[in-house]
Amino acid sequence: MGTSRTEILGFLLLSSVFLMLIFSFLPEEYFGKKSQSPYLPPSPSNPLGTNDIGEDVLKNLLIGSRASLTIGILSALVATGIGTLIGVISGFFGGRIDEFCRSLTDLFLVIPGLPMMIVLAAYLGPSYFNVILVIGLLWWPATARIVRARAVQIANSAFVEGLIAIGAGRGYIVIKHILPNVYGVALSRFVLTVPSAIILEAGLSFIGLGDPRNPSWGTALHFALTRGALLHGAWWTFIPPGLCIAITSLAFLLIGFGIEKRYRESVKSMERSL
Amino acid sequence: MMRLLKSFLKYFSLILIIVTLNFMLPRVMPGDPMVFIFGEEIYGIAVNNPELFAQFVEKYGLNLPLIEQYRIHIINFFTGDWGYSFSFGRPVFEIIAERLPFTLLLTFPATLMSLAIGIAIGLRIGWRPNRISSRITTSICLLIHSVPSYWLSMVFLLVFSLWLRFVPVGGAPRPDSTLIEAISHLILPFSVLLLFNTAYIAMIVRGLTVEVSEEEFIATAISKGLKHWKFSIRHLLRPSLPPLIFLTAIELGFTLSGALLVEIVFNWPGIGYTMLQAVVERDYPLIHATFTIVAVAVITANAIGDLLTGFLDPRVRNNGDIEN
Numbered sequence: 001m002g003t004s005r006t007e008i009l010g011f012l013l014l015s016s017v018f019l020m021l022i023f024s025f026l027p028e029e030y031f032g033k034k035s036q037s038p039y040l041p042p043s044p045s046n047p048l049g050t051n052d053i054g055e056d057v058l059k060n061l062l063i064g065s066r067a068s069l070t071i072g073i074l075s076a077l078v079a080t081g082i083g084t085l086i087g088v089i090s091g092f093f094g095g096r097i098d099e100f101c102r103s104l105t106d107l108f109l110v111i112p113g114l115p116m117m118i119v120l121a122a123y124l125g126p127s128y129f130n131v132i133l134v135i136g137l138l139w140w141p142a143t144a145r146i147v148r149a150r151a152v153q154i155a156n157s158a159f160v161e162g163l164i165a166i167g168a169g170r171g172y173i174v175i176k177h178i179l180p181n182v183y184g185v186a187l188s189r190f191v192l193t194v195p196s197a198i199i200l201e202a203g204l205s206f207i208g209l210g211d212p213r214n215p216s217w218g219t220a221l222h223f224a225l226t227r228g229a230l231l232h233g234a235w236w237t238f239i240p241p242g243l244c245i246a247i248t249s250l251a252f253l254l255i256g257f258g259i260e261k262r263y264r265e266s267v268k269s270m271e272r273s274l
Numbered sequence: 275m276m277r278l279l280k281s282f283l284k285y286f287s288l289i290l291i292i293v294t295l296n297f298m299l300p301r302v303m304p305g306d307p308m309v310f311i312f313g314e315e316i317y318g319i320a321v322n323n324p325e326l327f328a329q330f331v332e333k334y335g336l337n338l339p340l341i342e343q344y345r346i347h348i349i350n351f352f353t354g355d356w357g358y359s360f361s362f363g364r365p366v367f368e369i370i371a372e373r374l375p376f377t378l379l380l381t382f383p384a385t386l387m388s389l390a391i392g393i394a395i396g397l398r399i400g401w402r403p404n405r406i407s408s409r410i411t412t413s414i415c416l417l418i419h420s421v422p423s424y425w426l427s428m429v430f431l432l433v434f435s436l437w438l439r440f441v442p443v444g445g446a447p448r449p450d451s452t453l454i455e456a457i458s459h460l461i462l463p464f465s466v467l468l469l470f471n472t473a474y475i476a477m478i479v480r481g482l483t484v485e486v487s488e489e490e491f492i493a494t495a496i497s498k499g500l501k502h503w504k505f506s507i508r509h510l511l512r513p514s515l516p517p518l519i520f521l522t523a524i525e526l527g528f529t530l531s532g533a534l535l536v537e538i539v540f541n542w543p544g545i546g547y548t549m550l551q552a553v554v555e556r557d558y559p560l561i562h563a564t565f566t567i568v569a570v571a572v573i574t575a576n577a578i579g580d581l582l583t584g585f586l587d588p589r590v591r592n593n594g595d596i597e598n
Contacts, residue, residue, distance in 0.1 A: 114535075
């Protein structure tokens with residue numbers, strides 16, 4: 001069960017994105033200069049051209065990786081945390097608690113995420129923290145469902161029954177036995193939530209609800225549309241940010257599917273050996 | 275019958291939750307809720323004019339106890355009084371009613387067509403997932419999945435409208451435009467949505483088919499020598515239908531959200547474009563309304579999906595609920 005080729009591709013793509021993140025901290029003089037004329041096509045001095053106010057597109061692209069990656073990863077972390085917590089509580093305790101958690105999950109699953117986020121973000125105002133909060137609070141139901149299914153499986157297994165028989169406390173069982181066993185699902189869910197979060201953040205910024213002080217790739221797309229770069233045919237201002245979003249989410253998807261597959265196989269072989 | 279009643283109650287309470295949220299948000303946020311109802315500008319004028327202010331308070335019932343305000347809010351929602359859009363200067367409900375058909379015109383055919391194509395592709399690549407052709411198709415679907423739909427819309431617009439000049443740059447057909455003109459406006463946003471939905475549904479069906487094809491009744495069916503298409507539909511698709519319907523209904527929310535952003539790129543005057551206008555103007559009544567209408571659409575789709583599942587799955591039909 002080695003690392004598959006798709007996973008290696010995922011890691012390669014991901015490291016190229018993190019390289020961008022590192023390069024974004026280079027001092028000012030390494031980047032193309034701010035030019036007087038807008039929409040300069042790519043040239044040696046501005047490798048990706050300039051945008052509507054003469055800024056170097058490459059520089060904005062590198063800096064955009066900061067907001068896109070941190071918001072994507074942090075909000076996926078919040079979402080996976082909430083989902084895992086609710087899933088474990090729901091699956092392990094069962095009964096009324098389970099019923100309540102499941103209704104809550106179903107509810108959040110049905111409410112359309114992006115429009116809801118837009119409403120919340122419009123009230124809370126555009127800031128880094130709010131975007132993370134809004135995505136994190138709304139993107140957990142799928143994780144909760146999957147973690148719950150696994151938690152139920154473990155809670156009903158013979159070894160947990162044995163633990164209860166020898167008098168182990170509930171908290172002890174959850175922390176020592178349930179959580180380590182759902183870790184694999186939670187991890188794969190986290191890695192698979194990052195691309196959704198990155199695309200959602202880009203969507204919010206695209207509508208104009210992103211943090212203007214921390215421009216992301218979505219912000220670049222927003223300006224390309226609203227300030228007319230698109231109709232000007234200045235493809236260099238919006239093709240690269242979109243490609244960056246695609247590469248990043250593809251990287252996380254490939255790695256996430258790899259983790260998921262390996263985890264499923266290990267669960268299967270464990271069940272066979274029992 | 276019990277099941278029907280239960281699911282009706284569930285979806286009805288979901289709509290109530292959305293309406294309640296709309297009621298609560300302006301009132302729990304810091305500041306005067308009237309700012310959110312009238313917009314900064316009108317609020318600014320009203321504050322300096324006590325008579326006008328009192329009139330507004332009276333008209334919107336903001337001096338009444340909260341519970342009474344809530345009752346009025348709910349009655350207003352069900353009677354189509356969704357507030358007044360200060361940026362449009364018109365009742366919100368009118369704007370929504372005018373623009374919803376455009377969104378439906380775009381999403382409905384795209385969803386139906388992508389269901390048909392997506393299921394066909396999904397069955398094919400799920401049945402033999404390790405074939406080269408299946409792998410390539412899967413990669414393409416994955417690739418589409420990781421691209422933002424509105425970005426692809428921008429690329430399409432650049433290539434087909436600006437470079438090749440096949441179709442107009444955006445906007446919607448006018449009532450007097452010919453069929454060809456109408457199609458030329460519709461074709462780009464439609465293709466983007468079709469591409470995204472098809473990729474998504476194909477991936478779901480692929481996953482379900484891979485799972486089903488490991489079951490023993492599949493081996494039986496093969497040994498009986500069933501024809502391929504008959505076999506696909508009866509033995510591969512049928513057992514996957516309930517989860518497929520469930521996932522598709524949930525996904526409709528995602529589809530609609532994607533359509534909202536695609537509309538913005540193409541200046542398609544539907545709900546998404548309205549949402550952008552509302553956000554730019556911070557027109558809160560209109561923001562709420564666009565969210566509400568999308569939510570109601572998705573909830574309705576889920577309710578229909580629930581009904582269909584009950585109709586298709588004998589276990590649900592007889593016992594009331596699938597235990598998972």
